Structure formats: C-alpha cells, structure tokens
Amino acid sequence: MTESPKNLRDASLTKAIMAEIRRITTQPWNIMEICGGQTHAIMQYGLDQLLPPEITLIHGPGCPVCVTSLQAIEQGLQIASQPDVIFTSFGDMLRVPGNQADLFTARSQGADVRVVYSPLDSLKIANANPDKQVVFFGIGFETTAPTIASTILTAKKAGITNFSILPANVLVPPAMHAILSNPANRVQGFLAAGHVCAVMGYHEYLPIAEQYQIPIVVTGFEPVDLATGILMTVQQLESGQHQVANAYPRFVTKEGNQVAQSIIAQVFEPVDRQWRGIGAIPLSGLGLRPEYASFNALTRFELTQTPLNESPLCIAGQVLSGVAKPLDCPAFARECTPAHPLGAPMVSSEGACAAYYRYHRTRE
Amino acid sequence: MTQSKTPILEGPNCPLPITDRGQIVLGHGSGGQMTHDLIRDVFQSRLANPILDTANDAANVTDVPPGKHLVVSTDSHIVSPLFFAGGDIGRLSVCGTVNDVAMMGADPRFLTATFILEEGFSIHELELIVDSFAEACHEAGVELIAADTKVTEKGKSDKLFISTTGFGWADNNRQIGGEQAKPGDAVIISGPIGNHGIAVAEARGNLGFSSQVRSDTAPLNHLVRALLDADLDVHVLRDPTRGGLATTLVEIARQSKVNIELDEETIPVDQPVLKTCELLGLDPLYMANEGKLILILPADEAADALRVMHSTRYGEQARLIGQVLAPSKGQVWLKTPFGTTRVLEMLAGEMLPRIC
Numbered sequence: 001m002t003e004s005p006k007n008l009r010d011a012s013l014t015k016a017i018m019a020e021i022r023r024i025t026t027q028p029w030n031i032m033e034i035c036g037g038q039t040h041a042i043m044q045y046g047l048d049q050l051l052p053p054e055i056t057l058i059h060g061p062g063c064p065v066c067v068t069s070l071q072a073i074e075q076g077l078q079i080a081s082q083p084d085v086i087f088t089s090f091g092d093m094l095r096v097p098g099n100q101a102d103l104f105t106a107r108s109q110g111a112d113v114r115v116v117y118s119p120l121d122s123l124k125i126a127n128a129n130p131d132k133q134v135v136f137f138g139i140g141f142e143t144t145a146p147t148i149a150s151t152i153l154t155a156k157k158a159g160i161t162n163f164s165i166l167p168a169n170v171l172v173p174p175a176m177h178a179i180l181s182n183p184a185n186r187v188q189g190f191l192a193a194g195h196v197c198a199v200m201g202y203h204e205y206l207p208i209a210e211q212y213q214i215p216i217v218v219t220g221f222e223p224v225d226l227a228t229g230i231l232m233t234v235q236q237l238e239s240g241q242h243q244v245a246n247a248y249p250r251f252v253t254k255e256g257n258q259v260a261q262s263i264i265a266q267v268f269e270p271v272d273r274q275w276r277g278i279g280a281i282p283l284s285g286l287g288l289r290p291e292y293a294s295f296n297a298l299t300r301f302e303l304t305q306t307p308l309n310e311s312p313l314c315i316a317g318q319v320l321s322g323v324a325k326p327l328d329c330p331a332f333a334r335e336c337t338p339a340h341p342l343g344a345p346m347v348s349s350e351g352a353c354a355a356y357y358r359y360h361r362t363r364e
Numbered sequence: 365m366t367q368s369k370t371p372i373l374e375g376p377n378c379p380l381p382i383t384d385r386g387q388i389v390l391g392h393g394s395g396g397q398m399t400h401d402l403i404r405d406v407f408q409s410r411l412a413n414p415i416l417d418t419a420n421d422a423a424n425v426t427d428v429p430p431g432k433h434l435v436v437s438t439d440s441h442i443v444s445p446l447f448f449a450g451g452d453i454g455r456l457s458v459c460g461t462v463n464d465v466a467m468m469g470a471d472p473r474f475l476t477a478t479f480i481l482e483e484g485f486s487i488h489e490l491e492l493i494v495d496s497f498a499e500a501c502h503e504a505g506v507e508l509i510a511a512d513t514k515v516t517e518k519g520k521s522d523k524l525f526i527s528t529t530g531f532g533w534a535d536n537n538r539q540i541g542g543e544q545a546k547p548g549d550a551v552i553i554s555g556p557i558g559n560h561g562i563a564v565a566e567a568r569g570n571l572g573f574s575s576q577v578r579s580d581t582a583p584l585n586h587l588v589r590a591l592l593d594a595d596l597d598v599h600v601l602r603d604p605t606r607g608g609l610a611t612t613l614v615e616i617a618r619q620s621k622v623n624i625e626l627d628e629e630t631i632p633v634d635q636p637v638l639k640t641c642e643l644l645g646l647d648p649l650y651m652a653n654e655g656k657l658i659l660i661l662p663a664d665e666a667a668d669a670l671r672v673m674h675s676t677r678y679g680e681q682a683r684l685i686g687q688v689l690a691p692s693k694g695q696v697w698l699k700t701p702f703g704t705t706r707v708l709e710m711l712a713g714e715m716l717p718r719i720c
Contacts, residue, residue, distance in 0.1 A: 011701040046704020117572055223702065338709075359706040 008222035009045075017227035018050040021234055028054045029237050030186045031230060032179070032322050034172060035193030036063030036350025037221055043359035045223050055234065058186065058322040059352035061175050061278065062193050064140040065092045066320060066344040066351045069274040070308045072168045073098040076137050078303050079166065080111040085301075086129060088122040089137035090144075091115040092348045097341060099309045119144075119151040119165070126155070126163040135297045138165040142196045145169050145286055146260035149267035152288075152295050164297040167287055170273055172196050173204045174284035178275075180212045184323050189233040191219040191226070194248040201256025205244045213242045220248040267292050276344055277310075277317030311336075316343035319352055326356040333357060388485040393515025406491055407479075407511060410498040415474075415509040423509040425474065425531070432533040435470035437461055440527040446493065448567035450559070450578030451654070453526055454497035459583045459654060460605070461530035462504045466585040467601040467657065468541070469592060470534035475501065476510040480525040483518040493524065504583035506530070532585075538592075544599040545620035550666035551686040552659040554587065554679045555580070556632040557609050561651030562640050575640040582655030587676045591659065594672045600660035608650040610696065610708040612658060618694035625697045626686035626708075649698075650711045660688065 007013070033039055039059045042048055048057055061067050077098050080087035087103070094103040094115065107113040112132075116122050119136045126134035138148045148165060155163045172193065179185055192205060197218045205216045215236035219229025229247040236243060246252055264286070273285025288296050310316075313331040318324035326332050326345070336342040338354055345351035391398040408416070415423045428434070441457040451459075458475065465472040477497075481490070501508060534540075563579035565571055584603065591598055600620070604612035609631070617624045633641075633648045641648050655678055661669055666684055673679030689697075696708040 009701070011703070014702055043706065044700075045702050046700050046706055047702065049704040050702060115570075117570075121572075358709055 008220075008224045010224060014047070014223040014227050015050065017224065017231050018047075021055065021227070021231050022052040024238055025052045025054045025234055026238060028056065029188050029234060030056045030058055031189045031191060031233050032058040032060045032187040033191040033219070033226075034060035034062040034176070035191075035195065036060075036066070036348065036352065036355070037195070038062075038191060038193065038219065038226060039352050040350060040355045040359075041221050041223070042226060043355040046359070047223060047226055051230070055230070059319070059325070059355070060179075060190075060322060061275065061320040062141065062172065062196075063320075063345060063348050063350040063352070064144070064170070065090075065096050065348040066316065067170060067275045067278065068093070068096065068139050068168050068344070069276050070098060070310060071274060072139075072166065074306050074308065075298065075303055076103065076166055077101060077106050078306075079135050079297055079301050080106045080113050081109070082301060084132050086112045086114060086125055086132050086134045087137070088114050088116045088119075088125060088134060090117075090139065092350075093137055093139060095341065095347045096344045097347075099306065119148045120154070123151050123155055123160065123163055126160055130162060132162060133300070134163050136163070136165045137168065139168045141170060141172055141193070142200045142264070145264045145268065146199060146257075149263045152267050152292055153263065155295065156292065164295045164300050165288075166297045167285075168273075169268070169286035170275065171270065171284050171286065172200075173208060174281050175275070175278075176205075176208055178278065178281045178284070179321055180208070180214065182321060182323075187214070187322055189214060189237055190216040191229045191233065192216050192244075194218060194220040194225070194252060197248065197252040197256065199257050199260050201254050202244050202246060202252065203254050203256075209242050209244050215242050216244045218244070218246045218248045218252050220251070275320070277320045279317075311342040314343035316345050316353075319345055326353040329353070386487055388481045388483055388487060388490070388515055390483055390515055390517065392481065393513065399513065402487075403513065406487065406494055407513075410494050411501065411508045411511075413507045413509070415507065416511070423474075423476075425509065429533055431536055433536055435465050435468045435532045435534045436529065437464035437468075438527070438529040439464060440525060442522070442525050443564065444522060445567050446489065446523060448579055449563045451563075451581035452493055452496050453524060454493035454495070455500040455581050456654060457526035457528045458497055458500035458504060458506070459581050461528040462500075462506060462583045462585055463603045463654075463657070465530040465532040466583075466588040467603055468532075468534055469538050469588065469598060469601060470532035471589060472504060472506050472530050472532035472585050474509045474531040475506050476529045477508060478512045478514065478527040480521055480527070481513060481515045482521045482523050483515060485523050490524065497526075500583060504585055538598075540598050540601055542600055542602055542616045542619040545616055545622050545624070545660045545688045546599060546662075547622060547688055547690055548663055549599055549660045549688040550663040550669075550684055551613070551624060551626065551688065552661075552666060552669060552673070552682055553604075553609065553632065553685050554584070554657045554659065554673060555655075555681040556634045556637065557604070557653055557656060558633055558637040558641065558648035558651035560654040561608070562637050564652070571640065571644070575636050577634070577636050577640065580653055580655035582678050584655065584657050584678055587657065587673065587679045590672050590676050590679075591669060594668060596661055596665050596669050596672070598659065598661050600658065602658045604653050604656055604658055606652050607711045608648070608652060609658070610647075610649040611710045613696045614694070614708060614710045616658070616660070617696050620688075621691055621694055623689040623692045623695050623697065624686055625689050625699060625705075627699050629701050630683055630685045632681055632683050649708065663687065
C-alpha cells in the first residue's frame with residue numbers, strides 16, 4: 001500500500017497544476033481514468049470541479065467487483081451455500097447483487113461466508129478447518145493476481161487439499177482494446193492505473209498507444225498525482241502526441257515488478273473472460289494453468305447452470321465502458337442506491353455510480 | 365466469589381451438587397439459589413446502593429425534582445469481542461445509555477440493566493465486565509436501581525448481551541433536540557473522531573496489524589452539564605455513534621430541515637485513525653464514536669462553548685467544524701481543502717474495506 005506524504009495533498013500545488021491545465025487547454029478533450037480508485041479520489045477531493053469545462057473525465061472499468069461477471073457471482077453463491085464450505089472473499093464482493101441474492105443474503109441463510117483481506121488469510125482458515133472446503137473468490141486486476149498466485153503456490157507446496165479459488169481475475173490491456181475498438185468510443189486519452197502498473201510496468205501500453213494513436217499516462221491516486229497525470233495527458237493531446245508517459249515514477253517503472261509477474265505467469269494463463277455489463281473480452285482473464293487445475297473450485301464442486309438476469313433498468317455496461325455517466329442512468333439515486341444497488345458500480349467503494357452517489361450529488 | 369470445596373467422603377454417597385463454577389451454567393438462570401448467589405457475588409457486591417439493596421421486584425424513585433421532567437432512553441449492547449482497547453461491553457453499555465439521556469440536555473441519574481448470559485461464559489470475565497460497568501456508573505454518577513439476569517443455552521446467544529435503560533431529569537424550559545438546528549448556528553465536535561470504530565475493528569482481528577488506537581468510550585454527561593451550567597443556548601446535542609459524524613449530521617440536517625456545511629480541514633482525526641482508514645479505504649467520517657458529541661448552538665456563543673468544553677476531561681480537543689446554512693430538505697456539505705465541495709450521505713450499509 002502506498003504511503004501518502006502530506007505534500008501530495010497540497011491544495012496550492014494541486015490548484016497551480018489545475019491552473020496550468022486551464023491555461024493550455026484550447027478545445028474539448030475526453031480523458032478516461034481507468035481505475036475506480038482514481039474515480040473515487042477525484043470525487044472525494046472534488047478535483048473534477050477544478051478542471052476547465054473543456055476537460056471531461058470518463059470513468060473506466062477499473063473496479064474489480066463491478067466487472068466480475070454475474071455468472072461468477074452466481075457460481076460463488078452456489079458454492080457458498082453448499083454444506084461444509086467456508087467461502088472467503090474481499091469485503092466489497094459481499095454486497096454485489098447476483099440474480100436475486102448477494103453473499104450477505106447467503107450468509108444470513110446460514111452459509112459460512114467470511115471477509116478476508118488477503119487470500120493468505122483463506123489459506124490459514126483452510127489450515128485451521130481441515131474438515132471444510134475453503135474457497136477464495138479470486139477477483140481483481142493484475143494487483144490481486146500475484147498474492148492469489150503465491151497463495152496457490154504455497155498451498156501446493158504444503159499439500160493443502162481443502163483450499164481452492166473461484167478464478168475471476170481480469171486484465172487491463174484487453175479492456176483498453178475493447179473500449180478503443182468500440183465504435184461508440186469517446187476516449188481520447190488514458191490515465192493508466194498506478195497500482196496495476198506498479199505490478200505490470202507500462203511496457204504493455206506502448207503498442208496500444210501506437211495502434212490507437214492515444215496518449216496514456218501512468219497516474220497515482222493523490223490529488224497532486226491526479227492533477228499531474230491529467231496535465232501530462234492534456235499536454236500531449238494539445239500537441240498531437242501519443243506517448244506512454246509516467247506520472248507515478250515513485251512506484252512505477254517500465255518493467256514493473258518482475259518477480260510478481262513471473263509468479264502470475266507460473267500459476268495463471270490468459271483466458272477469455274466475461275465482464276459484467278461489457279461482455280466477453282478475448283484473453284482478458286487469468287485462468288489456472290493445467291498444473292494448478294486442482295485448485296479450481298469450478299472443477300471441485302458440482303454447479304448447475306442458472307439463467308442470468310440483469311436488472312433491465314441498470315446501464316452499468318455503458319457506465320463501465322465510458323459511454324454513459326452514472327447521472328445518465330434513470331435509476332440513479334432512485335431505484336438504485338448503495339443500500340439497494342441494482343448494479344455492481346453502485347456497490348463497490350471503487351464503483352463509479354457509488355462515487356457519484358457519495359460525492360457528486362448536487363447541492364439542492 | 366465464595367470458595368467451597370467438594371467434601372471427600374468415605375464409602376458410597378450421593379454426589380453433592382457443584383456450587384462453585386468458573387462458567388455460567390443454565391442453573392444460574394433458574395431463579396433459585398445459584399441465581400441468587402450469582403447476583404449477590406457478582407452484581408450486588410459491585411453495584412450496591414440503597415435502592416438496589418432493597419432487593420424488591422421493582423425500584424421506587426421518589427425524588428423527582430420540581431420543574432423537571434423525566435427523560436428515558438434504552439439501548440442494547442452486543443459488541444464482539446467483549447473487550448477492546450479502551451473499553452469493554454460493561455463500560456460501553458453504561459456510557460451509551462448515559463450519553464443518550466444526556467444528549468436530551470438531561471442529567472442521567474439511574475440505570476436499569478438486563479444481562480443475557482450464554483451458558484459456558486466465563487464468570488471471571490463477567491466479573492471484569494461488571495467491575496468496569498460499576499466504574500463507569502461511578503464516573504457518570506448514575507446508580508443501577510433494577511437489574512435482571514437471564515441465561516440462554518449455549519449457542520442461543522453470544523457470551524454476553526447487556527441491555528440498559530437510563531433515566532434522568534431535564535429542565536422543563538429547555539428545548540434540545542435534533543430538530544432545533546437553526547441557520548447561522550455553529551457546529552462543534554467534542555474531539556477527534558473514529559477511534560471507537562477502529563479499536564473494535566482491530567479487536568475483531570480485522571486489521572491484521574496494530575493501529576495503537578483506543579476506543580473513546582466515555583460518559584459525556586458532565587460535559588453536557590458544564591455546557592448547560594454556562595447558560596449557553598444549546599440547540600442540538602447528539603453523539604455520533606454508529607454511522608459516524610457524517611450519518612449523524614445528515615440525521616440532524618433532515619430533522620431540522622437545514623443544510624449543514626463542514627470544513628474538512630477543521631475536523632479532528634488522530635493520526636493513527638487517519639492512517640488506518642487510508643490503508644483500508646475507510647472514511648473516519650463514517651466510523652463509530654462512543655465518547656464524542658456534536659454541539660450545535662448560535663454562532664456567537666461558539667467561542668464560549670469551546671472554552672467550557674476545553675476545560676472538561678472529554679472536551680479538551682473540541683473544535684468548531686462547520687455551520688448551519690439556509691433551510692432546505694437537509695443536506696450536509698463538506699468543503700475540501702481544494703476549495704471544492706461534496707455532499708455527505710448516510711452510511712449505506714456495512715463499511716467494507718477496498719480491494720486494491
């Protein structure tokens with residue numbers, strides 16, 4: 001986790017960078033911040049209010065619980081409801097609605113569902129409960145993949161047989177391809193997610209910037225980081241450039257964390273994956289390699305196929321791909337609230353709809 | 365506890381019942397000798413006062429002062445775990461109810477309590493909790509005048525639940541309540557926020573590291589009394605417990621049909637609380653407090669109020685954090701250090717840590 005030095009929240013420095021953005025902006029630009037953590041930071045500090053009206057921030061799909069497919073949630077609910085199963089998950093996932101229920105509902109009906117902070121905690125639970133099957137809901141982007149992979153390596157080495165994962169990890173670059181190749185795309189520049197790049201580096205983005213002629217700036221999460229990332233993107237847009245630049249050098253290198261990358265590659269391989277609200281994206285997920293197939297909960301439990309029913313009101317797919325904003329949704333803050341979410345983006349602390357609900361409702 | 369040893373007898377004999385146990389058993393809830401012994405040894409020995417000592421089925425309260433009226437509040441406490449840094453369920457169950465009575469501008473005087481014990485619960489832990497309960501009563505200046513114990517079968521409850529009801533007197537001519545906030549009023553918090561929520565999360569083993577944060581659980585009635593003695597025109601008193609400062613202020617804004625504006629930079633948060641919240645993606649504005657109050661009163665009395673609060677034990681770090689704005693449906697706005705504003709909502713559900 002990143003340390004947050006005080007000067008990265010310096011109001012006068014942030015305002016000075018914003019003034020520079022206003023000074024150089026000559027025409028409208030649409031910039032997508034990929035990561036939901038960035039969306040929340042922007043809203044929390046009200047940074048969008050400091051931008052010139054020409055700059056539109058589009059909120060990206062970088063919210064791990066938001067894009068986890070309905071099918072995976074239904075599978076999780078089925079597994080959690082089986083006897084002698086302890087189902088473990090990051091907390092955010094518990095409130096994401098499936099067809100009808102969420103994991104909190106399953107827990108209230110007697111399922112043993114536990115919140116963990118790390119998959120390694122699940123492994124500890126497996127060790128302490130040898131008569132139970134312990135399943136970890138393996139969601140997240142490249143940021144959670146290394147610890148999930150290393151947990152599996154540890155389990156394999158220790159010969160732990162009552163631990164498995166429901167694999168649902170997804171990857172950022174294929175999602176960027178999907179957004180940019182969509183005919184309705186409006187995105188003209190990207191703020192790449194700092195945490196993901198800390199693991200993966202930014203070499204993967206070089207061909208994307210080239211292919212789509214689009215600037216990509218690796219950006220952090222503090223007000224000064226975000227303002228700098230936006231400034232560096234606008235500078236490129238205004239001068240017609242399309243480079244990959246790094247506005248988060250204190251944590252990110254071009255190569256990234258190669259140890260973490262090799263652990264991911266050892267355990268996982270790219271597979272096609274369904275993104276909630278967006279659809280299938282080729283080679284956008286991480287599946288277990290054949291050597292680790294025994295840790296796949298999907299092969300360990302007999303599951304029945306359930307029909308998948310999304311709320312007809314929810315426009316999460318358009319929100320996640322940057323085509324619509326949460327305020328465009330007729331259900332926003334009416335039928336759909338954090339207490340009664342219709343779609344995942346209203347649930348997570350990283351979801352765009354939740355960010356709008358929490359920070360961006362207008363003064364009445 | 366009385367000590368008795370099982371006598372060793374020669375030859376065949378009837379086994380004597382075990383009377384001295386380390387755990388609660390169902391017999392402690394029988395209403396018979398074991399119940400009486402438990403009440404005498406654990407409760408009466410620690411909480412004696414003339415009203416409780418009459419040992420009747422109900423308490424007589426005879427000294428209702430003239431010009432005052434009765435204020436009553438009730439609350440149940442089911443905190444897990446029972447002990448946390450800075451407090452325990454005993455202290456919490458006294459302070460929570462004492463504070464609710466005090467927030468009406470009343471002087472809490474009496475408590476009643478129900479202790480629901482789970483079969484198998486450690487009597488030693490119960491004694492520690494009743495010690496803490498008694499100490500908190502002493503600190504607040506309240507007396508337990510009626511109490512009840514029940515024992516459930518193992519698994520039907522969780523170790524110990526405590527339900528308390530508080531009684532106090534308030535002046536007939538004072539109007540204090542969540543509906544009394546007026547445009548132009550000042551909003552004051554009695555000290556740093558979020559400590560209780562973090563301390564309990566840590567005690568549950570939910571942090572995975574030591575935050576060094578202690579719960580702020582404390583009786584606030586003496587602080588309230590000091591404010592009333594200073595003859596301040598107090599409009600609202602409210603303790604921001606579950607849901608935190610933000611949720612409580614939204615409640616007040618809606619009750620009073622006014623907007624409230626907070627200045628983020630002035631809201632006191634201890635560094636360890638801030639760091640822990642940042643690490644986990646939590647917001648101190650929504651973390652529970654058990655020893656803080658929100659005071660709303662006319663802006664021209666704010667300086668006097670702060671002076672009074674700073675001279676009390678639980679108000680030393682009181683700060684002016686905002687103001688009441690124009691009448692409206694009731695929103696709370698937060699001014700950030702960046703000169704931007706955002707609207708604060710009530711806490712939606714359980715507060716959940718972020719993923720990455």
